[in-house]
Amino acid sequence: MNLSPARFVEFVMGDAQADRCVPPTGFTASLTLFSAAAMAFLAVFALALSMATGRLADRWGSELARSSTIRISAPEGQLAAQTNAALRILETTSGVAASRALSRDEQRALLEPWFGPDLPLESLPIPQLIEVIEAEDGFDPDGLRLRLAAEVPGAVLDDHTRWRRPLVSAASGLRALGVLSVLIIAGATGAMITLAANAALAANAQVISVMRLVGARDRYIAQAFVRRFTLRTLTGAALGVVLGSVAILLLPAAQDEGGFLTGLGFQGLQWLWLLLIPPLAAAVAFAATQAAAVRTLKDMP
Amino acid sequence: MIELENVAYSYGGGELLSDVSLQLQAGSFHFLTGPSGAGKTTLLKLCYGALVPTAGHVTLFGADRREMDRDDIAMARRRIGVVHQDCQFLDHLSVHDNIALPLTVSGRDLLAEQANLKELMTWVGLKERTGALPPELSGGERQRAALARAIIMSPDAILADEPTGNVDWDMSQRLLRLLVELNRMGKTIVVATHDLALIRAAKSHVQTRVLRISNRRLQFAGADL
Numbered sequence: 001m002n003l004s005p006a007r008f009v010e011f012v013m014g015d016a017q018a019d020r021c022v023p024p025t026g027f028t029a030s031l032t033l034f035s036a037a038a039m040a041f042l043a044v045f046a047l048a049l050s051m052a053t054g055r056l057a058d059r060w061g062s063e064l065a066r067s068s069t070i071r072i073s074a075p076e077g078q079l080a081a082q083t084n085a086a087l088r089i090l091e092t093t094s095g096v097a098a099s100r101a102l103s104r105d106e107q108r109a110l111l112e113p114w115f116g117p118d119l120p121l122e123s124l125p126i127p128q129l130i131e132v133i134e135a136e137d138g139f140d141p142d143g144l145r146l147r148l149a150a151e152v153p154g155a156v157l158d159d160h161t162r163w164r165r166p167l168v169s170a171a172s173g174l175r176a177l178g179v180l181s182v183l184i185i186a187g188a189t190g191a192m193i194t195l196a197a198n199a200a201l202a203a204n205a206q207v208i209s210v211m212r213l214v215g216a217r218d219r220y221i222a223q224a225f226v227r228r229f230t231l232r233t234l235t236g237a238a239l240g241v242v243l244g245s246v247a248i249l250l251l252p253a254a255q256d257e258g259g260f261l262t263g264l265g266f267q268g269l270q271w272l273w274l275l276l277i278p279p280l281a282a283a284v285a286f287a288a289t290q291a292a293a294v295r296t297l298k299d300m301p
Numbered sequence: 302m303i304e305l306e307n308v309a310y311s312y313g314g315g316e317l318l319s320d321v322s323l324q325l326q327a328g329s330f331h332f333l334t335g336p337s338g339a340g341k342t343t344l345l346k347l348c349y350g351a352l353v354p355t356a357g358h359v360t361l362f363g364a365d366r367r368e369m370d371r372d373d374i375a376m377a378r379r380r381i382g383v384v385h386q387d388c389q390f391l392d393h394l395s396v397h398d399n400i401a402l403p404l405t406v407s408g409r410d411l412l413a414e415q416a417n418l419k420e421l422m423t424w425v426g427l428k429e430r431t432g433a434l435p436p437e438l439s440g441g442e443r444q445r446a447a448l449a450r451a452i453i454m455s456p457d458a459i460l461a462d463e464p465t466g467n468v469d470w471d472m473s474q475r476l477l478r479l480l481v482e483l484n485r486m487g488k489t490i491v492v493a494t495h496d497l498a499l500i501r502a503a504k505s506h507v508q509t510r511v512l513r514i515s516n517r518r519l520q521f522a523g524a525d526l
Binding site for chain 2: 018020021023206207209210211212213214215216217218219220297301
């Protein structure tokens with residue numbers, strides 16, 4: 001069926017008389033409605049996962065890409081001197097936008113999740129951390145490591161590459177998994193609608209025979225089925241999206257402690273993506289029912 | 302209009318019809334007779350394009366059946382009204398909607414056709430039964446509803462398969478009068494029946510041609526009826 005704009009309007013408006021020719025079949029109607037709702041519900045979560053991991057990947061990528069850390073482990077008496085030496089080196093290093101030594105309070109805050117708020121930092125041999133912010137063009141980490149090794153023997157440069165890449169890669173993988181899940185859900189929806197449409201067509205073989213007897217074209221007969229299944233799927237998917245959205249809203253709010261799991265959901269305009277699910281499900285149903293109807297009608301004598 | 306030329310039809314390894322030639326001229330009235338299983342229904346199905354001959358040619362309104370696609374067949378069906386023995390209604394639709402079905406599927410405006418529909422329902426004596434469902438109708442009412450559906454599009458030909466098979470004598474006479482009246486309007490009529498009394502009754506009203514299927518072949522009959 002070539003769905004030009006005019007035919008699309010005609011299709012949506014429908015033909016009440018034509019629709020009545022095909023009797024309502026309770027089983028396939030319920031199956032289609034339920035399948036579409038369930039699949040749309042799952043699609044909401046797959047999209048939410050994709051969005052959340054996408055945000056995580058972006059955040060990790062952008063936040064960590066331009067920051068590095070220098071860790072200075074030295075005897076108590078040399079720590080301040082080595083820290084100052086490292087800061088001087090950083091001031092003269094091309095590609096470093098800013099650098100600063102973390103205060104005792106900041107370092108305590110970093111350790112607080114593991115050791116609690118009353119950690120006696122002064123009595124522990126905790127290395128000094130220096131935060132390094134890269135300039136737009138970045139610095140040469142190998143060159144910096146060589147200079148630090150020569151002048152600040154207790155300094156270790158961590159440019160986060162080692163653990164940032166796998167994290168970003170994992171987050172990107174999860175995002176792709178979310179998209180893949182949506183595609184699989186669309187495929188499964190198509191398969192289920194095809195089964196339901198085939199069942200409805202087979203159950204209505206006599207109706208089809210009568211309609212042909214009185215001069216109905218196969219396109220007309222197919223459209224009666226296609227329209228019915230498309231609208232049912234649209235309704236079911238809309239219901240599933242509403243339920244899925246409510247479920248997402250009921251999830252715990254995003255918290256730093258919870259990582260991305262509590263941030264599963266949509267932010268701002270991302271909610272608009274959900275509006276695409278019902279029409280896409282309807283499009284899948286349209287294509288699936290159309291293919292099933294054409295195939296079945298062709299095979300019918 | 303409808304022409305069969307040396308047509309044969311086989312099914313399941315057996316030949317049901319052999320070397321059948323027939324021309325249905327506009328305004329003619331044919332009876333098709335023969336014992337049960339002789340091939341009357343098969344011949345009618347060949348005449349309205351439901352079957353494709355295994356040999357020979359069937360021509361519907363100038364087009365070879367083998368060259369016709371589904372749309373062509375649908376268009377031809379709008380010019381041929383068919384009355385089945387078992388009527389073949391959509392049981393979930395009212396009598397009115399079943400009779401209007403050919404108009405519906407051909408995209409005609411039902412509101413504009415209401416007057417014609419009402420007149421037709423009155424003509425076949427179903428004015429009071431418009432809202433009934435097909436299973437609620439008697440045998441005679443079903444046949445008249447099927448006839449009404451067959452002629453609602455004002456077809457060129459009406460093919461009726463045992464239209465009086467399930468009705469009493471009075472009702473069969475009433476149906477016959479309707480068919481004769483249609484023939485007088487210029488419609489081509491073909492009635493498959495094994496009811497020889499019906500054929501004899503028709504002969505007193507209209508000029509008919511009687512065909513008999515015997516041993517898979519079509520023969521003309523007349524004098525012995």
